[in-house]
Each structure stands twice: as C-alpha cells, then as structure tokens.
Amino acid sequence: MSATVAARSILTQLHELMASRMHAQGKLNQVVDIIGEALHSEVCSIYLLREGMLELYATRGLNQSAVHVTRMGVGEGLTGTIARNVETLNLAHAAAHPEFQYREETGEEKFHSFAGVPIVRRERAIGVVTVQHLDPRRYDDVEIEALQTVAMVLAEMIQNAGLVDEEGMDGLSLNHSGQEILTGLALVKGLARGHAVFHQPRITIEQTVAEDIEAERQRVYLAFDKMREQIELMSGQAEFGVEGEHEQVIETYKMFAYDEGWSRRINEAIDSGLTAEAAIERVQQRTRMRMREIDDPLLADRMHDLEDLANRLLRIVSGQLGTAASGALREDAILIAKNLGPAELLEYDRRRLKGVILEEGSLTAHVVIVARAMGIPVLGRVRNVRALVREGDELLLDVTVSSMVIRPSADALESFSMRLARSQERQAEYAKLRDVKPVTLDGERIQVMMNAGLRDDIPMLGLIGADGVGLFRTEFQFLVSAALPARERQARLYRDVLDGADGKPIIFRTLDIGGDKSLPYLRNETSREDENPAMGWRALRLALEREALLKVQARALIEAAAGRTLNVMFPMVSEPWEFEAARTIFEKQVAFLKGQKRILPEAIRYGVMLEVPSLAEMLDQLLPKLSFMSIGTNDLTQFLLAADRSNPKLAERYDWLSPAILRFLQRVVNIAKDYPVDLGVCGEMGGRRLEALALIGLGIRRLSITPAAVGQIKELVCKIDTREIGEAMKGWLANPPADMRQTLQQWATERNIEVD
Structure with a gap:
C-alpha cells in the first residue's frame, strides 16, 4: 500500500465524518478506529492539550476507563516528548526509550512498538496522535506519512470543535516552553525588549481536505511557475545581495525549485486528498524530520534552503505575499528574518521597531549599514531562530553581549529591565544637553x-x-x-x-x-x-x-x-x-x-x-x-x-x-x-x-x-580640560604604557570622568 492510497483511504472517511453532525467526542472515537483499521494497528490514541496538560481524549485498544483520566505534562513520557519537540517518534521497543513512562491505568504493557506524530496548529503542538502494536517493529514510512496527513486534518477538526484551550496553545512553543538563550554575531549594538514579529508571517492553513483535487493541482502548478519566475529575477533583489554568497543561494534555490522529486511529493500529497497548502506543509513536515537527522552542516544548510523555498511557495499559493511591514506593526516589535534588504527594513515604522534578529547577516551587509544609521540593534547569525521563536514571544535583545533571551523568566526580565532603565535614564540626561554647547573646562569649543x-x-x-x-x-x-x-x-x-x-x-x-x-x-x-x-x-x-x-x-x-x-x-x-x-x-x-x-x-x-x-x-x-x-x-x-x-x-x-x-x-x-x-x-x-x-x-x-x-x-x-589631557597624551605617546586603554581609563576615573 502506497502512502497516497493509505492517506486517501483515511481522508475519504474523515471527510465524511467531519461533514456529519456528530458531536466532537463521537467523531474522535471514530477517528481512532479509522486510523487503527487503515494501519492495521491494535492501538490508536489521541491526546489533546488541555490546561497545559496532554489528556487522553480517545483510544482504540487501550482501556476506555483511562479516557479523560490519563494526563501528562508536556515533555513527560513519549507522548509529552513528541509535543515538546514537535517531532515524530517511531520505535520498535517503546520501553527502551529514555523518556518512556508506563501508565498502569491504560493497560499498554503488552504493546511493544510505538509511533506518534504531533497535531500542529499555528506552529505549536495542540495534541498528539499515537499508534501501538503488539509485535516489536518500526512503522513503515508510508504508515508514518499517512499518520502525519491525518494529524493535519485533526488539527483543523479539533480547532473548529473548540477542544483545545487557547491558553494551552499559547503555553507551548514550537520546540520548547520556558526561557531559552541564543547567541549570535553583534551587528549593531544596543538593547531592546519587545515581542517577536516575523518579517514574512507564517501561513495558517485553514482548510486541509480538498474539495476538487484537480483544482488544487492547478493551483500548485501556477505557484511553481510564479516561484521559478521569482528565482530567475532573484539575483537583482536586495535581500539576496549578501557578501557575494547570493549566487550560491540562487543556484541552490534553482536546484530545489526545479527538483522533480519535490514537486512529485507535493502532487502525491494532493492525490491523497489534501489542499495545495496542506500538501506543501505535509512535505515540509517530512523535510523537517529529515533535517533533525542530518549531522552534515553543509547538507543541513541545504535543507534549510528547501524549507525557506517551501515557505515562499506556501505564501504564493495562499496569495499572502506581503511582509509584516504591510500591516499594522505592534508597538514593541522585534523583527525576525532569515535575511533582510535595506529597502525592506526602511518599510517598517522605526518608532515601533525595537530590534532585528537575523539567521544570516554580516557586518558589511547593506541592511546593517542602514540599521546602524537608524539606531536599531541587530543580532545576526542566530542559528534556527525562526524555528525556536514563535510569533508574539517576548524577547530580550542584548547585542552588547551578542545574545537574546526567548520567553524570559521573571528574574531575567527584572535584571534586563534594570539595565534598560539605566540606559534610558542616561539617554534622558543626555537629551537635556540638547541646547548646551560642548565647551571644555578651559573654554575650547568642540564641534x-x-x-x-x-x-x-x-x-x-x-x-x-x-x-x-x-x-x-x-x-x-x-x-x-x-x-x-x-x-x-x-x-x-x-x-x-x-x-x-x-x-x-x-x-x-x-x-x-x-x-x-x-x-x-x-x-x-x-x-x-x-x-x-x-x-x-x-x-x-x-x-x-x-x-x-x-x-x-x-x-x-x-x-x-x-x-x-x-x-x-x-x-x-x-x-x-x-x-x-x-x-x-x-x-x-x-x-x-x-x-x-x-x-x-x-x-x-x-x-x-x-x-x-x-x-x-x-x-x-x-x-x-x-x-x-x-x-x-x-x-x-x-x-x-x-x-x-x-x-x-x-x-x-x-x-x-x-x-x-x-x-x-x-x-x-x-x-x-x-x-x-x-x-x-x-x-x-x-x-x-x-x-x-x-x-x-x-x-x-x-x-x-x-x-x-x-x-x-x-x-x-564639558568635563575635560584639553590642556591637561593634551599634556598627558604627549607623555604617553612618547613612552607608551603597556596598556594604553587601562592607563587612559585610570586617568579619567581619578578625575571623576565617566568613560564606560
């Protein structure tokens, strides 16, 4: 059985089920039966994120008495690990996995094999669908792909039924919850506190099951044509003119854009009954799984390029081609992007834009030159930042130490706020000198x-x-x-x-x-x-x-x-x-x-x-x-x-x-x-x-x-006597000290001149 046939069989039944007037719990009870039968699996279970906990909501094969009773935290057990990392697990011996936890009330001790995929909505896991089998075996790729396809449809069904709390969704990030610190390359120094805004907003897929497969296929064909046309013109676009690397980037993009295997897999996903958007996302999920298994940095970078190109295709097919600058920007925006051109940066309201974080970027990039002139701090070369940050996450950006904090803890927030306040107080004091002429203690006018x-x-x-x-x-x-x-x-x-x-x-x-x-x-x-x-x-x-x-x-x-x-x-x-x-x-x-x-x-x-x-x-x-x-x-x-x-x-x-x-x-x-x-x-x-x-x-x-x-x-x-510092400099240059910086610092400190 091919992945396409398996997925189409399941989707056909799910489509009919979704159209019925049955209540949500009844639908989920039937879903686990449909999946279990299609995959010949003794167990199929659905866990949903409720009040920050993963709750067993429906099962075929486990004890029914465990439904709505078995609950686990995100990151707890195999199911919690899937939700935390938003990744698939496929195990022949579940009990051998270090995160395995046995739940007595479920009666799962006799099942050896285990596979699970996250149910993802707006980049975060809102649940998990799992299958288990008596015999110790890994599930085939076609079975996993069918399961992932089902998870996409379930996400839409679960959201429409209101089964997942919005609070629960907001409490879990793409890969982690809680504070995380990332480092990068300081491009424009400064401090900023704000919330993450993606330069190219994520596309939310609202409909996963296709009404007309041929119409969806035509939409993808047209999107591919438009994307390839964009790539042919890309060498003249500012966003790709970085350090001469643009030629290599464009060639990689062309390789993927014209790759028959990629377009064929998207077509196969459409054949299974998915919409164009869902098909592209379905293939992207497969790419992400493979990226996690790649140790070769060069190959991993190429897979990142494919991810970036898939996002471009998704924006084209959905008709959402604008950037965050096209709409109303929040008051304290910190922009997240792979890279950015100077013209694109200038489109943003500089009063609302507090900082920029780039996955790429260099000290000599045009956007850095413009950002420095605008007084906007920029942190570059933050690896995987677009995967680790979600839209709206609170961020602390400290480019003076080349780091950023995602979802800061109370302690981190307090410490940063004090530093930011001190910086703002100093700037307020300096602002009072607006009309003061810069004249030294001995009357020298400095321009x-x-x-x-x-x-x-x-x-x-x-x-x-x-x-x-x-x-x-x-x-x-x-x-x-x-x-x-x-x-x-x-x-x-x-x-x-x-x-x-x-x-x-x-x-x-x-x-x-x-x-x-x-x-x-x-x-x-x-x-x-x-x-x-x-x-x-x-x-x-x-x-x-x-x-x-x-x-x-x-x-x-x-x-x-x-x-x-x-x-x-x-x-x-x-x-x-x-x-x-x-x-x-x-x-x-x-x-x-x-x-x-x-x-x-x-x-x-x-x-x-x-x-x-x-x-x-x-x-x-x-x-x-x-x-x-x-x-x-x-x-x-x-x-x-x-x-x-x-x-x-x-x-x-x-x-x-x-x-x-x-x-x-x-x-x-x-x-x-x-x-x-x-x-x-x-x-x-x-x-x-x-x-x-x-x-x-x-x-x-x-x-x-x-x-x-x-x-x-x-x-x-206004604190300097030019004659005094002039004489000191003559002496130091005639007979240089071992550390000129320290010597100058000490001289200033002795005269109560702050130079930090």
Whole structure:
C-alpha cells in the first residue's frame, strides 16, 4: 500500500465524518478506529492539550476507563516528548526509550512498538496522535506519512470543535516552553525588549481536505511557475545581495525549485486528498524530520534552503505575499528574518521597531549599514531562530553581549529591565544637553556633529542638538533603490536634507559603493571579485572610472545647494591626483550650470576623507587645496593594523587606542596645524567616550558620530580640560604604557570622568 492510497483511504472517511453532525467526542472515537483499521494497528490514541496538560481524549485498544483520566505534562513520557519537540517518534521497543513512562491505568504493557506524530496548529503542538502494536517493529514510512496527513486534518477538526484551550496553545512553543538563550554575531549594538514579529508571517492553513483535487493541482502548478519566475529575477533583489554568497543561494534555490522529486511529493500529497497548502506543509513536515537527522552542516544548510523555498511557495499559493511591514506593526516589535534588504527594513515604522534578529547577516551587509544609521540593534547569525521563536514571544535583545533571551523568566526580565532603565535614564540626561554647547573646562569649543544617510535622519539634528552633519552617506539612496536614482531624484533628496538642516552645515560624502557594497544594477562595476573588498575597487576609484556616475551626482548636489554653501567630501582618496580629478568634474558641472544661467551655490568647500594611510605622506601637497579633512577611523585603523574589522578573531587587534594608531593621528594633527584646514574625525571611534577623550587630547576639535552618541559625547566634553589631557597624551605617546586603554581609563576615573 502506497502512502497516497493509505492517506486517501483515511481522508475519504474523515471527510465524511467531519461533514456529519456528530458531536466532537463521537467523531474522535471514530477517528481512532479509522486510523487503527487503515494501519492495521491494535492501538490508536489521541491526546489533546488541555490546561497545559496532554489528556487522553480517545483510544482504540487501550482501556476506555483511562479516557479523560490519563494526563501528562508536556515533555513527560513519549507522548509529552513528541509535543515538546514537535517531532515524530517511531520505535520498535517503546520501553527502551529514555523518556518512556508506563501508565498502569491504560493497560499498554503488552504493546511493544510505538509511533506518534504531533497535531500542529499555528506552529505549536495542540495534541498528539499515537499508534501501538503488539509485535516489536518500526512503522513503515508510508504508515508514518499517512499518520502525519491525518494529524493535519485533526488539527483543523479539533480547532473548529473548540477542544483545545487557547491558553494551552499559547503555553507551548514550537520546540520548547520556558526561557531559552541564543547567541549570535553583534551587528549593531544596543538593547531592546519587545515581542517577536516575523518579517514574512507564517501561513495558517485553514482548510486541509480538498474539495476538487484537480483544482488544487492547478493551483500548485501556477505557484511553481510564479516561484521559478521569482528565482530567475532573484539575483537583482536586495535581500539576496549578501557578501557575494547570493549566487550560491540562487543556484541552490534553482536546484530545489526545479527538483522533480519535490514537486512529485507535493502532487502525491494532493492525490491523497489534501489542499495545495496542506500538501506543501505535509512535505515540509517530512523535510523537517529529515533535517533533525542530518549531522552534515553543509547538507543541513541545504535543507534549510528547501524549507525557506517551501515557505515562499506556501505564501504564493495562499496569495499572502506581503511582509509584516504591510500591516499594522505592534508597538514593541522585534523583527525576525532569515535575511533582510535595506529597502525592506526602511518599510517598517522605526518608532515601533525595537530590534532585528537575523539567521544570516554580516557586518558589511547593506541592511546593517542602514540599521546602524537608524539606531536599531541587530543580532545576526542566530542559528534556527525562526524555528525556536514563535510569533508574539517576548524577547530580550542584548547585542552588547551578542545574545537574546526567548520567553524570559521573571528574574531575567527584572535584571534586563534594570539595565534598560539605566540606559534610558542616561539617554534622558543626555537629551537635556540638547541646547548646551560642548565647551571644555578651559573654554575650547568642540564641534559635535552627527552622521546621517537618510532624509528621515535630519530632524534628529534639532532633537539632539548636533552642530551639523559631518558625514552624509549619499550611497544609502543607491543601496535601497532597485535602479540607478535619476539626477532629479538625487537633487530632491539633497535639497530636502539642506532644507531640513535649517542652516546647519551638511558635509555630503560622494558615493562610496563597490567592494562590499555592491549594487545589483551596476553588477559589473560594483561586484568585482576582490579578495579584500575593503581595499578593492570602490568609492572614488570606482567613481572616477565611471565618470558619468560622479558627473550626475555632482550636478545634483550643485543644483540642490543653489544659493547656499555646499560641502563635498571625497572618500578613499589615496593620492592627491584623485582629489584633483574629482574636483575637476565638479568644477566642469559648475561651469555648465553657470552657462545655463542657473543659480549656483554661494560657495563650494571641498574636502577629503583620510582613510588610506598613503595620503598622510602627501598632506603637504594636498592640504593647501582643501577646506576641510575628515579622518575615517574605521577603515584607517584596519589598514594600519592589517586587521579586518569584520573578522571576530581579530577583534582584539582592531584597537583604536593602539599607540601606533594614536601616534599616526597625532602626526596628522601636527601637519594640519600649519594649514587653514578644518580637521575632524568621522567614525565609531569618536562616538566612544574613552576614545573621544583620547582624540580631544590629540587636538581633534570636530567629531562626527552616530546620533545616539551625540548627547553622551557633549556631556563628556564639558568635563575635560584639553590642556591637561593634551599634556598627558604627549607623555604617553612618547613612552607608551603597556596598556594604553587601562592607563587612559585610570586617568579619567581619578578625575571623576565617566568613560564606560
């Protein structure tokens, strides 16, 4: 007997039974007989989750007196284990299993073989259906598959009959109940407390038994066609453009999408009498069973890809193609996703979105760049998070220690709440400094500016009291666009930014794309096979090669700044001639617009980012031509130390307070003193209190940092005497201590300057 024939035989009888007017208990009593006879099994029992306990609700073969009497907790005995883990058990010798518990009132001591499958509703077990046999044998695959098919129909019947308490359903997660801690990779640090929201919501199957098998088959055929069409276009979608791995992902997806075995199994499930949705879910359950048995990590990853593709097919066939951003987002949402594109993240209400957790993700992914700008904490590479978390679970996200807590205990919640409250109190104190000018104890005015990249960032200028935008990343508009943004669209963004700044200076950095920030619509130019993307064909190097790209941006910036001062900064300059070439492109656009009688900017101030160490050797040639210069400490540090900042093994080597880094910065400051150039620092270094203290001691008087750090750096500035810290830094750099970080920390502590 094939699985299809067995399942169809059972479903035909169940369909008639479900249509009858018999009460629920009577239906379940008949169900166990139908299953037992079809599988030639002496015992068939149904357990339902009631008030948090699994209760024997109907049986064929066990003592009838045990019905509604035998109860067990989730995780207790074989049946409880099935419910807890939401997995199938198939045992030739039940008593040999470590979780076996004998219940005297059932009279089951004479039965040796045992098989059970969970009855699943909305990703959680609401019951278990079991079969037992006198002889010690494992049930055949066709019998288990038939049993799983029945369980799907039972889930619908049980829910419609109201036999399972909603409280019972909510009390059991997909795999576990109670607190669980997961770890991952810190992508954007921060704290968040909220409830789980799936980026691509789970599909709830409302109807399992098909009315018209051919109609269901046609629905699946059309869904497969649409899915395959999506995959052919997938290489251009942001959500798959991660670290060059997208090609491998797409090839794996194609392999599964065109796999005849997968589509055949879905068709067989439809033949047995299931709807299209139920058939896909039925095959997915089989996949999940096999995934649990796979030890090979590579093969397990491929099975995860199949799971992801099955979810995509399920959404297509059910017509539910939207994401959680399409509907009303809850007030304290923590988004769960396999991966996420930057444009997808921007669709969410940033006031309600508290954090993001990804199964994949990397430090250089586009979505991480945007999330950091939005101030949203992100934890990545959390394995199986979508399987271990259910929609609505309470979550505690602490990316400072690279961990998350699912369904926290009272103690964990109290501890986290205290930390979160302290953090919020500090932020409230910093907010009070909005209108306070950052002036040191000895009267030095330090410019504290913020980094930005989105139109929506600009209102933060007034809210936090920043002196301006020291780095506006113009590439964000390109990263979140499906096609190259037209000049008019670019100009509109730049004009809106300048208008919103209300006279405060904005420094626009020209495009920094390429390397690890590839654009699908410029694939040949931004996706070169660089072994080290950070030092590859990117930023100004790429822009000078693609001169038209820089010309369009130059004209957009000049038009947007009509009648105002335009501050333009070129990234990744390694030699003076690159700056000259870029400035020439801008000046030619100025001349063109002047000939067109267009209103020009009142002034154009040109600057560069010092990120490439070689530029420091040519400052005497370059500084006379500049209005300002910003030191990009993120890239500069990794270049100087030969330490990739995205490599966890080099985390301790990537140290901004290394004497070598500080001496380099001191040399740049000393050279710049001889020229009328505004010198500052852009990057995370300036947003950390201890590092900011060191920078001010070196003579840096302009910092451009993340908006979240502006308040705390302003507070720090007001406690510093620049002469005192300046003298201390000179001494330490002349004769470096064994631990510069600890030495600086001790110096600050002795003066009651908080630098943690």
